[in-house]
Amino acid sequence: MLHKTIILSLGILALTGCDAQKKTRTETEPKVAEMNSGTNTSIPSDQKDMIYLSQGENKFLKDYEMNVTFKGISEDSRCPEGVNCIWAGVAVAQIEVMGLATRPMTLNLASMDHAAKNYHQSADFNGYTITLKEVTPYPKAADGTKALAGKYKIGISIQKAETPSGSTTK
Template identity: 70%
Template sequence: MFHKAIIFSLGIFALTGCDAQKKTKADKKNTEMSTNTTTSDQKNGIIYLNEGENKFLRDSDMNVTFKGISEDSRCPEGVNCIWAGVAVAQVEVMGTSTRPMMLYLATMNHPGKNYRQSADFNGRTITLEEVTPYPKAEGGTSALAGKYKIGISIKNMEIPSDSTKK
């Protein structure tokens, strides 16, 4: 009888432990899945996103996700380099009635290497304004994986006026 009581109490403890794990996993998943519908992370018209972060921008009716940095050849702090280098951010955008589109935005324009700082999407121009943190000599870019933060600006595309129309 004593063995049955021990086995029964161990079973109860195991089940309550499983239930607690399910609740923490569900809470974690809900916080990860929640999208920011915010303009509070905007400063001077720049929207800031952490790596992996997703935001729905009501002003622009679009969803923006910072997927990561595909290239970071920027010259590390404290090192003399011939070329300043460039960082390329992968930004996925999707309008309320469009399919998702991946934009590769660079920290500088260099047409010869196909680097573009801005891209047009759904009647708006999306520009990469900044990428932080800057690489350091001792850790390089490998130490920055998952820690990147970008700042983008979104402006309505300017329609050129045609002087030949009446």
């Protein structure tokens, strides 16, 4: 009897924890209306398909049949605001993706393309091209990137991958 009572109470605690997690997640997700500060209520075409993730956040994207997790920023050499730099720098986000019938795969997406340094803004996964569009916040001269640990947010877009001309698909 005691065993059943303990299992029942753990189940109730787990369910209330899930409910609390849903509430905090919906409160922290950016609203489209808040993003548009102007009077025009239409969403820009480049932001229609944007998916925003906070560091450590996990989302299942039903339309694409994949799970996306923003693991963190492995490199942030972007030039801080208010500083003159020779190179603009780059931020590299680690994004773990997993399809319904695939194993997890970690993609390192950069804020810009630079093939010589092996920085790629886009990567293909499971028939889709995933592109890093936005990394916030931007580093400040006084604080540097160490102050941003755990506070990063990214915006990605997912598009159907283009098949090369002349190729056949089954």
